[in-house]
Amino acid sequence: MTSRRQFIKISAYGAGAMAMGAGVFGAVKHLSAPAAENLVVDTSRIPTYCEVCFWKCAGWVYKNEQGKIWKITGNDEDLNCNGRLCPRGTGGVGMYYDDDRLQTPLLRVGERGAQTFKPVSWDEAFAYISEKMKQIAKEHGPECIALFTHGSGGTYFGDLLKAFGSPNITAPSYAQCRGPREVGFIATFGEEVGSPENTDIRDTKCLVLIGSHIGENMHNGQVQEMSDAIDKGAAIITVDPRFSTAASKSKYWLPIKPATDNALLLAWIHEIIYKEYYDKKYVEKYCFGFEQLKGHVRNFTPEWAYGITTIAPDIIRETAKEMANASPAVIIHPGRHVTWYGDDTQRSRAIAILNALLGSWGRRGGFFRPEKVSIPSFPHPPFPEPSRSWRNAFPNKYKLADLALASGICEATIPSTARDCTFKGWIVNGTNLIETLPDQKQTLTAIQSLDLLVVIDTMPMEITGWADVVLPECTYLERYDSIRTGPNRKPQVALRMPASEPLYDTKPAAWMAKELSKHLGLEDYFNWTTIEEMLDWQLKQIGSSLEEMKRIGVKTFERPADDLYFSDNEEVEFFTPTGKIELYSTSFEAEGFDPMPIYTPHEEPPQGFYRLIYGRGPAHTFSRTANNPNLTDIMDENLLWVNLKVAKLWGLASGQPVWLKNQDGIVSEFPIKVRVTERIRWDSVYMVHGFGHADKRLRRSYGKGTSDTKLITRVHIDPIMGGTGMRGNFVTFLTEKPAETEVAL
């Protein structure tokens, strides 16, 4: 860290050198000492935690001599990032400096979706929203308003909605992402994997990645630990139709035929049981249903799986042996975005079962027991008891979903005689539902059925174009938010505080929710004067204070017990119906689902079509970052990965723009450039998700690359928990620009 003495010395040299742009550097007249180039002039730092993705790494915001935000670095104390932010966190400054930001509240004046708005005052916006909310409550009930959120501000709008009388608070990160994994692991171990995941990658000897592309997804702590594991010589096994970055670091790459993962997993389970590789003591002590499982997988041999997966039997055997050799320091990684084919909960179950057989849950190098700090809510009156929820719209369905389904609420917004609860109002905070939910036609039909759509965002994302009211939120660098608390090896909390006054007429979501509560007569639920008062009260309940947190940013607490891993012969009660790790799921059986995972064949691409696979690029978080000036500088469009043989067949060359048409005749709005590569199978094409923005107000990202979401029109719903399987879509190439009529949704 810079000492005060050095700071004074350097700042004496450096006046005027911080600002960017032409001409400014002419002011630099010193340069006798080499230290004078591009100077560190201010060591004052402001604590924050990142809002560019869900990992929420804690860091420090530094300002330059002019008092403007300069850079963000990681907080060394933070277990999520260990002092190292990822490119998106480092580039978080771009969210603040993006000149396409929303600047003032907007009220729709024309037809919905026509993008005609007038700037209004905050008071006018709140008056409009509260009147509509009251009207909906009167005519349909307060439950008919839902909140979609994928941002910190959701806490406050969530409280507002609960006070209003609606329990319908949902995040697309569940049914469109990690939901099946959590349900599969809860059925097996009685606990979810959580976020950050409790994978003990730093000490693992064998890491198995199934479609998980750590390193392209920058889930910071995991990327760091994978690197540690490589240093220590861990064997990585990557199962992916694409030669991902992780595959290039792996001992084994298994280029599996897409949609056949369950067959491979069952063959591994077969091999591990019948070669007696499993942890006998662990299975006997902790597991339920071993004999049923053994009988179930009897015929699922590596030879059986070969015909399905195209992975050779000897490779299946070798990799099973590799896992067994590492046991219990082995992780069959649960993945994160797992809504692929509609049987994803069962695939997650198979992954959980493999981990159980190898004794890795609760063991060093497998899965640790996370701890977190529980922070009490600021005192408020009890929330009213809602009379119904989104579940009423789906009687006897998705009973094992433990969170609300964003896609379900969307579906239940379209009026239908069969529905008990038809949603009339949406509040959307920090999630671009147009690009987040599959089947855009359904999303737009639902939106057109609404009486009220309020969108809170920092950027003019597509969803804001459909809103009745747009509330411009200031970025995370300009506001306080809730205390971050999340599971990790040690319990920690982190503070976010403003490094700058909000630019333009933007406001924090906490302020918006509190002001709106006054219009709704719900101000008792926001019984604090300033957010500082509330945060200080909360922090004092856990033995800290706002003053302390402003200084340290992150506070670490000791674990209540020294139990990061199971101790030898520890009696462990699992939160499952049998109290054991359920290889045979009694909760699935009770709901009429297969108690043990099976392989179901999925539809294959028709002649001339290729399976559309999508993923993440390290410099972007979905579509959220697509217009960030720092990050578009690294990657400003997505490319279509096409196998060399396929490219020859179609006469495609790298850099050539193509339009894509899917199995339902939907054509991409913008072209995407081809990347001819050996790094993908011939039956699939791949692109990074989050590009192809259609809103012209996003000047840096408009029309750059293509949106995968637009091409995902066929959705395979997971019957167990309602996850939306999105990898059953197939595309073909159009080398000429299609006629306008074909593009229409």
Next chain:
Amino acid sequence: MRYAMAVDTKKCVGCSDCVVACQTENNVPIGYCREWVVEVMSGTYPQLEIEIRSERCNHCENSPCVRCCPTGASHYSNGGIVLVKPDKCIGCGACIASCPYDARYPHPGGYVDKCTFCIHRILDGMQPACVAVCPTKCMYFGDLDDPASDVSVILKKRKYKTLIPEAGTKPHLYFLI
């Protein structure tokens, strides 16, 4: 004292965090960069390999850019770090043409800019911004004359290469392979 950097191609995931951190730390204008990431694929499906390298100025011991600079703006500084004095630079671009690594760019301020190994941070006892930020910890920095430095230790342990050694520039950027 001879400053050098080693990049572990076996750990680098090519995320470009080093590039972004360099840009913010050094106020490199958007659209320009002092460092960049290279991915080289070899083999045919399914026997493939990728080498990923985070590249920047090699801070050569025998630097063509310093030799060809007509004004002395390009010079060797502490520990052999190659720097440009913006006020002496006339922006002629001779150094850009002479660099075999394409490590320099014309700054819109009218001078040539490049990696400084974050000398301002080194003198403050910190690591260069790229090394400090890297999530994979794939970069090692230090003094080659100090056997205990991170870079000396790792170069003793691992196999490495330099880029375009035939140019005779004696680069100080090593790649662990």
